Amino acid sequence: MPASPVKIFSGTSSRYLAEKIAQAYGGELGSLTVSRFSDGEISPSFNESVRGCDVFLIQSTYPPADNLLELLLMCDAARRASAKYVTLVLPYFGYARQDRKDKPRVAIAAKLVANLLSAAGASRIMTCDLHAGQIQGFFDVPVDHLDGSAIFIPYIQSLNIDNLVFAAPDVGGVGRARSFAKYFQVDMVVCDKHRKRANEVASMQIIGDVTGANVILIDDIVDTGSTICKAAAVIMEKGAKSVRAICTHPVLSGKAYENIENSVLEEIVVADTIPLKRESNKIKVLSVAGLFATAIRRVHEHESISSLFINE
Secondary structure, eight states, X not given: OOOOOEEEEXXXXXXXXXXXXXXXXXXXXXXXEEEEOTTOOEEEEESSOOTTOEEEEEOOOOSSTHHHHHHHHHHHHHHHTTOSEEEEEESSOTTTTOOSOSSTTOOOHHHHHHHHHHHTTOSEEEEESOSSGGGGGGOSSOEXXXXXXXXXXXXXXXXXXXXXXXXXXXXXXXXXXXXXXXXHTOEEEEEEEEEEETTEEEEEEEESOOTTOEEEXXXXXXXXXXXXXXXHHHHHHTTOSEEEEEEEEEOXXXXXXXXXXXXSOSOEEEETTSOOSXXXXXXXEEXXXXXXXXXHHHHHTTOOOGXXXXXX
């Protein structure tokens, strides 16, 4: 049986990245129109046949919620147009921070979004650096959870940093920082923080020695930047030589840009899973387009993607 043709489409918010993914894959984006009624109601439609095709729909689900709803409608349209498989490519999986009940009477939004994507007809999910790896278990379809270290580790190697130490900005990020420290065979430290409320750090302590070290903070999301900037300041106070940060998803809300530009961070390295609102001389962007293009090819050809995980 001949392989089903691959067609890659993009939602409105991620077209900048989808074009790079399609180019890296060796093709072009399919033609899709997303129109709106006068009241803002979204109506996507494919301008070409997808019957019997392996369809890949690219859209990060960062706010506003229209980005998520648009992806759901695109998925439904593809299924109703008789696509063979519909893979939803979410470089950034929104609502992942609400992955458990950490206090009474709250939603588990990550599970709800997983249910919505499955209900829309997704055959497969492809994403990068989930806030919590166990979110993969919220889905009843295969999940390809790509690792941003595949693009960050080569960049760190290019810097030729001596006396390198990795740091987790909070206890929840220990696993991510440990994987980098293990790969480079160096030490790691942990920043133990206490919050008064969401997006506001009350106090922070450093567990480990950073004296004279060049420290790299590792995190999956940078939102307001308060945690990463506070951690950098405390690390420098403890005698570090320099501090930089690697955060996959640049949510960068509120006063994030001001916080980063006024911080002691030498730079913060992010992926292009979410577009920057503006440029900053302290923010460096690396592209995940090649990583996703390779994953799409291997999924289509029923090959393993394990070699994409550099820590393996």
